[in-house]
Amino acid sequence: MAETGRLTAPAAYAPSWMREHPVTALRIAIIITVLTGWELLARSGWLYRDVVPSLLSIGRALYETLSDPTFYLHLTTTFYEIGLAMVIGGLSGLAVGILIGGSKLMQHAYEPFLYYLGPCPKIIFFPVMIMWFGVGPGSKIAMGAISCFFPVALNVAGGMREIDKVLIRVGRSFRANTWQMVTKIYMPAMRHPIINGMRLGLGVCLIGTLLAETKLSNRGIGFLVIQSYTLFNMPQMYSLLIVLFVIAIGANALIGRLGGLDTIRRT
Amino acid sequence: MAVVAMPTGRDSVPAARAAEPILTVDGIVKRFETPDGVLTAVDDVSLSVLPGEFFSVIGPSGCGKSTLFNIIGGLLDGYDGSVRVAGELVHGPHPSIGMIFQEESTFPWRSVIDNIAFPLEIAGLPKTERYDRARHFVALVGLDGFERRFPAELSGGMRQRVSMARTLAAQPKIMLMDEPFAALDEQTRLLLGDKVLQIQQELKQTTLLITHNITEAVQLSDRIMVMTYRPGKVKRIVDIDLPRPRTSEIVSSEAFGRYVAQIWNDLREEATRGMHDDESRKRRGAPS
Numbered sequence: 032m033a034e035t036g037r038l039t040a041p042a043a044y045a046p047s048w049m050r051e052h053p054v055t056a057l058r059i060a061i062i063i064t065v066l067t068g069w070e071l072l073a074r075s076g077w078l079y080r081d082v083v084p085s086l087l088s089i090g091r092a093l094y095e096t097l098s099d100p101t102f103y104l105h106l107t108t109t110f111y112e113i114g115l116a117m118v119i120g121g122l123s124g125l126a127v128g129i130l131i132g133g134s135k136l137m138q139h140a141y142e143p144f145l146y147y148l149g150p151c152p153k154i155i156f157f158p159v160m161i162m163w164f165g166v167g168p169g170s171k172i173a174m175g176a177i178s179c180f181f182p183v184a185l186n187v188a189g190g191m192r193e194i195d196k197v198l199i200r201v202g203r204s205f206r207a208n209t210w211q212m213v214t215k216i217y218m219p220a221m222r223h224p225i226i227n228g229m230r231l232g233l234g235v236c237l238i239g240t241l242l243a244e245t246k247l248s249n250r251g252i253g254f255l256v257i258q259s260y261t262l263f264n265m266p267q268m269y270s271l272l273i274v275l276f277v278i279a280i281g282a283n284a285l286i287g288r289l290g291g292l293d294t295i296r297r298t
Numbered sequence: 299m300a301v302v303a304m305p306t307g308r309d310s311v312p313a314a315r316a317a318e319p320i321l322t323v324d325g326i327v328k329r330f331e332t333p334d335g336v337l338t339a340v341d342d343v344s345l346s347v348l349p350g351e352f353f354s355v356i357g358p359s360g361c362g363k364s365t366l367f368n369i370i371g372g373l374l375d376g377y378d379g380s381v382r383v384a385g386e387l388v389h390g391p392h393p394s395i396g397m398i399f400q401e402e403s404t405f406p407w408r409s410v411i412d413n414i415a416f417p418l419e420i421a422g423l424p425k426t427e428r429y430d431r432a433r434h435f436v437a438l439v440g441l442d443g444f445e446r447r448f449p450a451e452l453s454g455g456m457r458q459r460v461s462m463a464r465t466l467a468a469q470p471k472i473m474l475m476d477e478p479f480a481a482l483d484e485q486t487r488l489l490l491g492d493k494v495l496q497i498q499q500e501l502k503q504t505t506l507l508i509t510h511n512i513t514e515a516v517q518l519s520d521r522i523m524v525m526t527y528r529p530g531k532v533k534r535i536v537d538i539d540l541p542r543p544r545t546s547e548i549v550s551s552e553a554f555g556r557y558v559a560q561i562w563n564d565l566r567e568e569a570t571r572g573m574h575d576d577e578s579r580k581r582r583g584a585p586s
Contacts, residue, residue, distance in 0.1 A: 197401040200373055204397040205417040205468060206390075215419070219407045 116175025124183025132191020190224025
């Protein structure tokens, strides 16, 4: 208790807005600390030139990157790859998940495959994908789709099994056909596992796609990152990483919004 | 006091109300394969319900009431005997039979009005028509003003009224209820019973109620069928000769008390048997 008291005591001297929004204040504090530390490290000269570039040079590089028209071509390529990979991987994961979750037989027969292949690093398939789909966006889409497929399929299969059985009986008692059962009962009843699967899927899809881009490609943000690394343009590399952070956060927020997690009330 | 003992329940329609039964259940036998051998859940149960009648099936836990409910509702297959609605043999869920389940069964992702419009959506009614009809049933169960609310925002009693309105919206000839108030507290249960009485009288809704609650059965029913414990057979069918329209106030009347006592008399024997059976099974370490 005393420890906690000592930790919170300075709050008494803090401005009133900090006391009213302690979470925001703490968040701002950690960001300022990290940025200050970064800048001190950059100016200290302890590390080799530009490994930790100054905030100003990163900012300048970010501005240059964002005002370069070719950057947007690469950005579009990456968006296109991720988008298509999510659609392909997500839909196939959904279909397989419903199939496996809907039948004991299918579950016993196939779920072990998903469990053992799921955590397997997908990058080992990359050479195969290059041979199948070429060095262009095709192989990146394939990598993203394979990565996204597993978490979606496993989450949907689990979600299928956890659907309240009485809701299925309600549907049957009103004589809903199979399509109506899937679209009006199974899918909405599984909205949380589906969204969770898509979220996890999005994470590994970004990894799969960008990793593939950094390995072998001539377009995309991953390609730009590895290019600026080989040219040792550190400020530009960091600016691209910032862009990637923003993309990941934005995509995550979008999936949450599309799933209606903000509007649909939970029980 | 008109108490008619009908050992098998067949042809149990009193002469005074001789009309064509709308629901006829004849010689239902249902057996389940269990690790301990074959269990006969329902054994030769027959009953018939007249149009507009409120018929209850009462019995101790494990008498096969819910099995009977699922068979009549068409959700359970593989039984002997027959279920007929207005003379027509029924197999599988039938549009004339509307089911209300014991469990919480509203769709949490649908608002009250969308829950109630669900069966109409399944049936393919145009949007305006289904919302018009759904609104009518919202009002009928007294949930006006809650149309846009979600089940999570309602009380248990209100949610069960949503389920009831949803089933009624499909306009079934027979409303089949499986302990719809089991999860509610006693006061809510009595008040909801009033609501059911009022709706039933308003719509002249033929109703078959499955319950283990004697007060509830006597409060609502025209006739009560008492079932035996495992295998579930018809023990007796009791006519409830209480005036209609009724409200929950009837529970304090003397006649009400006599019916409750009489049915408890029948039921006690069965419930005791059930309890001993359950205990001896638990002693052997087998799941009940």
